[in-house]
Amino acid sequence: MMNDPTSSKKDAAETGDADSALIEVRDVRKHYDAVHALGGVDFHLKPGEVVGLVGHNGAGKSTLMNVLAGTVERSGGSFRLGGCEIGAWSAASAQQAGLRCIFQELSLCANLTSAENTRIVHRSLRGLGWRRRARQVIGPVLDEIFPGHGIDLDRKVADLPIGERQMVEIARAFTQTGIKLRAVILDEPTSALGHEATEQLLAHIRRAAGRGIACILITHRLNEILAVCDRTVVMVDGKVVAERATAGLSRAALVELMGSIERPRDRSAGKAASVQAPVIRHAGRDAADLTIEVGKGEIIGFAGLDGHGQRERLRAMFYAARRQREALPGAYVAGDRGSEGVFSLWSIADNLTIRSLNALTRGGMISSAAARKLAETWSDRLKVKAPSIDTPILSLSGGNQQKVLFARALASDAQVIFLDDPMRGVDVGTKQEVYRLIRAEAENGRSFVWYTTELEELTNCERIYVFREGRAATRLEGDAIETGRILQASFGGEHV
């Protein structure tokens, strides 16, 4: 159900006006040739306010944030800062105004250390001993937001796992030297964080708001919006369609405002028709590390705190399957699309069909007609939002890029698909579609091994393995797959 765009005026009255706004934009537009990423958006942010921004993939959330952060130039509309009209606005002006952005595709320089990356946003860190001072700027902020993080500030960012990179990016945005920090935009900051780090960040956002630092939180995890935001703004197709005080708002109401309906999962619908002899039996490294069994048509989940060996085991299983490629074709959907998944100079079609070239070869040549058909079919099935399959992949929104990676695996001949937290950044409506697709593919005999940091997703699985300290420590099946038991197994039974 689509909402009446005019309702935003009435809602603005409900949620407080923009009089005392730190930032206020009106009728902001942004187009990329024929694509209208923003079609006239009004938005404001007050000091110390936490505003949630939600909407489907490609709704324009990141574009709006990039306009505010000065990293994308608006095509039209007005911009006021502290009540003063602003003309030209750049990343440097935003920095000077105390406005920071945590970007969805992370903006850290991979070949520099965390301390050196801190220097990039703090020009005052210069002269003798600047590295030491940079460490002293970011270190305490990291410790405050993510106590016990264990990140070595002198390691190159490229060598950090994605979750740690995300923590550094977040902490860097909250560092202060000379310029007073006024607002932080967080574009899907938790998509690469585990459960504990997510909780720590959400608590920090509320603490920062208490100190007068405003935050804009973009996330597809609606529980996070409900947990920390004062006000929620909903975007659909480049426009703001609703704005509500978050207090009293339910998850279902929010989903409906976005134009989707969330259906409760029917567990029996996900059951594979018949689980036969395992197609994979993957032994652990010792007696405490469970053997993982995957039957034909089964959906197997990997759970536990992020970084406890799930990703390493998933890869080991994928490589083992690859060694018997003829017998067991497998495909891997990477979670860290920036560094492992996307061929950034290629189109959607080329990215989508790369895993299927053998099947698309006719008489020694790749059939471009067959490749286009395959790309079109799967791009439609996953509702990739783009003008055509020839669109360069990097011009897609983050969630739509992720859908293309997913489509690459599903379109292939793979009989076992390894999913490395692939739904990060995918909107609620599409997730539901993808879950249905996975279950349907499983019923047709495909098997899935699915690592996810989103506990709710595990209810799609027949069986899950909860990892702890590098091992598959606990096996849960059927109705035993529920949040309390998963958390208990993740923490070794100490905290529930």
Ligand SMILES: Nc1ncnc2c1ncn2[C@@H]1O[C@H](COP(=O)(O)OP(=O)(O)OP(=O)(O)O)[C@@H](O)[C@H]1O
């Ligand atoms: N550089 C670009 N060139 C062409 N089109 C672009 C570019 N950047 C964004 N777009 C388009 O603008 C629209 C809005 O994208 P945006 O990234 O703002 O969406 P989003 O709401 O943040 O989505 P997601 O939840 O997937 O991150 C999309 O249709 C996207 O393809």
